Amino acid sequence: MIKAENVNYIYQKGTPFERQALFDINLEIADGSLVALIGHTGSGKSTLIQLFNALVKPTSGRILVDGIDVTAQKADLRLIRRMVGLVFQYPEHQLFEETVYKDIAFGPTNMGLSEKEIDERVRKSAALVGLKEKHLERSPFDLSGGQKRRAAIAGVLAMEPKVLILDEPTAGLDPKGRDDILNTIKRLHEENSDMIIIFVSHSMEDVAKTAERVIVMNEGRIETEGSVAEVFTQAERLQRIGLNVPQITLLTDKLRNAGFNLPEEIYTVKYAAKAIAALVGGDGNA
Amino acid sequence: MLKDITIGQYIPGSSPLHKMHAPLKIILTILYITVLFFVDSPVSYAIFTVYTVALVLISGVPLKVLLRGVKPMLWIFIFTAILNVFMTPGEIIWSLPIFRFTLKITNEGLAAGVTMAVRLLYLIMGTSLLTLTTSPLQLTDGIEKLLKPLRKIKVPSHEIAMMMTIAIRFIPTLAEETDKIKKAQTARGADFETGNIIKRAKAMIPLLVPLFISAFRRADDLATAMEARCYNGGDNRTRMKESHMTALDVKAIVISILAAAVVLLAEFWT
Numbered sequence: 001m002i003k004a005e006n007v008n009y010i011y012q013k014g015t016p017f018e019r020q021a022l023f024d025i026n027l028e029i030a031d032g033s034l035v036a037l038i039g040h041t042g043s044g045k046s047t048l049i050q051l052f053n054a055l056v057k058p059t060s061g062r063i064l065v066d067g068i069d070v071t072a073q074k075a076d077l078r079l080i081r082r083m084v085g086l087v088f089q090y091p092e093h094q095l096f097e098e099t100v101y102k103d104i105a106f107g108p109t110n111m112g113l114s115e116k117e118i119d120e121r122v123r124k125s126a127a128l129v130g131l132k133e134k135h136l137e138r139s140p141f142d143l144s145g146g147q148k149r150r151a152a153i154a155g156v157l158a159m160e161p162k163v164l165i166l167d168e169p170t171a172g173l174d175p176k177g178r179d180d181i182l183n184t185i186k187r188l189h190e191e192n193s194d195m196i197i198i199f200v201s202h203s204m205e206d207v208a209k210t211a212e213r214v215i216v217m218n219e220g221r222i223e224t225e226g227s228v229a230e231v232f233t234q235a236e237r238l239q240r241i242g243l244n245v246p247q248i249t250l251l252t253d254k255l256r257n258a259g260f261n262l263p264e265e266i267y268t269v270k271y272a273a274k275a276i277a278a279l280v281g282g283d284g285n286a
Numbered sequence: 287m288l289k290d291i292t293i294g295q296y297i298p299g300s301s302p303l304h305k306m307h308a309p310l311k312i313i314l315t316i317l318y319i320t321v322l323f324f325v326d327s328p329v330s331y332a333i334f335t336v337y338t339v340a341l342v343l344i345s346g347v348p349l350k351v352l353l354r355g356v357k358p359m360l361w362i363f364i365f366t367a368i369l370n371v372f373m374t375p376g377e378i379i380w381s382l383p384i385f386r387f388t389l390k391i392t393n394e395g396l397a398a399g400v401t402m403a404v405r406l407l408y409l410i411m412g413t414s415l416l417t418l419t420t421s422p423l424q425l426t427d428g429i430e431k432l433l434k435p436l437r438k439i440k441v442p443s444h445e446i447a448m449m450m451t452i453a454i455r456f457i458p459t460l461a462e463e464t465d466k467i468k469k470a471q472t473a474r475g476a477d478f479e480t481g482n483i484i485k486r487a488k489a490m491i492p493l494l495v496p497l498f499i500s501a502f503r504r505a506d507d508l509a510t511a512m513e514a515r516c517y518n519g520g521d522n523r524t525r526m527k528e529s530h531m532t533a534l535d536v537k538a539i540v541i542s543i544l545a546a547a548v549v550l551l552a553e554f555w556t
Contacts, residue, residue, distance in 0.1 A: 050469070053473060055469050055472060055473060078475065081472070081473060081474075081475055082475070085473070086470075086473040088466065088469065088470045088473070091470065093466075093467065093470075093496055093499075093500055094467055094470040094471060094474075094492075094496050095496065096491065096492050096495035096496050096499075106471075106474055106475075106476075106492065107474040107475050110474065110475030110476060110477070111475055141499070155474060156473070156474065159474065159475065
């Protein structure tokens with residue numbers, strides 16, 4: 001479980017550039033959750049996720065991961081980084097080894113595991129993200145954009161974290177690459193029943209398709225949180241802070257206002273197709 | 287850490303020093319440095335100090351910022367001063383025998399040590415004043431103008447200036463990138479802070495390889511973007527904002543030459 005208590009964060013404190021990025025964040029994320037973190041650029045999302053694995057320390061307040069205070073002065077950073085895996089934006093930019101295999105092995109090697117254990121983990125996490133054996137011996141720079149990203153994610157997965165955080169995992173990918181990543185996230189969630197997965201996203205469609213819970217950030221504060229349905233039924237509130245609901249929800253809202261009897265919590269195309277089909281009498285195979 | 291890089295740092299302002307014609311400013315800085323190397327006697331040092339202080343005051347650059355540029359050079363200062371103090375032959379005022387050597391301080395050595403340290407200090411302050419009061423764009427523009435006569439002997443002055451502009455422009459970008467990659471590798475358990483020198487050097491590989499790759503990628507993208515906009519070097523290229531000499535620049539020339547003359551007179555006549 002992740003628990004944040006009264007967390008504040010101030011950038012470059014004591015300089016003329018001082019700026020508060022997070023205000024009094026209180027948060028609880030239960031084991032096994034699949035959470036989407038959404039918010040406008042500069043809303044504090046990236047700062048918040050970096051706090052979770054102690055890359056930056058809060059100005060005040062504390063964060064507990066599985067009861068361990070990651071914000072403590074003498075926190076065991078190695079342990080925390082093993083527990084909380086962080087996949088940055090465009091993670092493929094951090095690939096550096098000669099082969100994909102070696103790159104994925106970088107994390108486990110730093111953890112000081114045995115060679116056998118490392119080998120097992122590399123193959124397991126490569127398979128998890130859908131990389132084939134033949135890819136492992138290639139140079140990471142010869143892979144396609146989507147494959148590179150999956151290799152980079154495998155590099156974090158190989159550390160077998162309890163909490164996996166992904167910062168905009170689908171940014172800059174084509175629709176196929178997007179779906180691959182989102183399906184990987186879903187599969188990870190299904191196969192690891194107590195792993196916490198948090199992903200930052202700008203795409204409400206991705207959030208609706210993948211997440212179970214949504215945390216909305218605005219100007220360094222938590223604006224609202226709840227299940228996907230709870231959050232996306234507050235269209236007006238989201239729009240006020242520069243976010244949106246999925247386009248399909250906007251469409252069905254319009255249809256409903258025009259007199260069609262559609263349910264309120266439609267946020268995926270699939271569900272919309274079913275609902276509309278039920279209304280007009282069809283099989284709903286969109 | 288990386289945000290402290292002061293190369294190409296420019297403090298915007300509206301002082302006469304800021305408004306000067308950039309190529310002229312570069313020439314006058316070179317004059318300043320040349321004169322500095324002739325200065326040796328206390329009298330001329332005093333005059334030179336007054337001149338330098340006046341320049342700093344006119345520029346309006348906070349002393350704190352100016353001294354920040356000096357800080358990384360501190361070791362060179364100390365090293366030069368110590369070498370001069372102990373290695374200059376002359377009238378011995380203090381000595382200490384160690385094994386077969388004798389550590390001795392001479393009158394001349396002390397003077398040379400102080401002179402060298404002050405000279406280095408002024409050297410850095412003078413050149414920092416140039417970069418602190420001239421925007422990188424103006425600076426490279428000035429260099430291009432100064433190198434223009436060399437085009438006759440096939441020196442690619444425009445290309446050199448363009449390369450410098452791009453290099454300066456990308457310092458903050460690369461610093462940011464370094465920070466990001468460092469964090470990403472730290473999250474994968476990389477350790478940059480502990481261990482001996484060899485271990486630390488090895489730890490830099492996961493940082494440097496991605497950094498180089500991204501630098502090349504950026505260079506490639508930039509080249510493509512420039513070509514897509516039909517950029518083709520210096521020939522017949524005009525500028526939107528041409529900078530010209532003004533009355534201020536004439537004054538600057540007169541004052542600089544006067545100051546140089548006074549210092550040199552003081553040096554050679556006394």
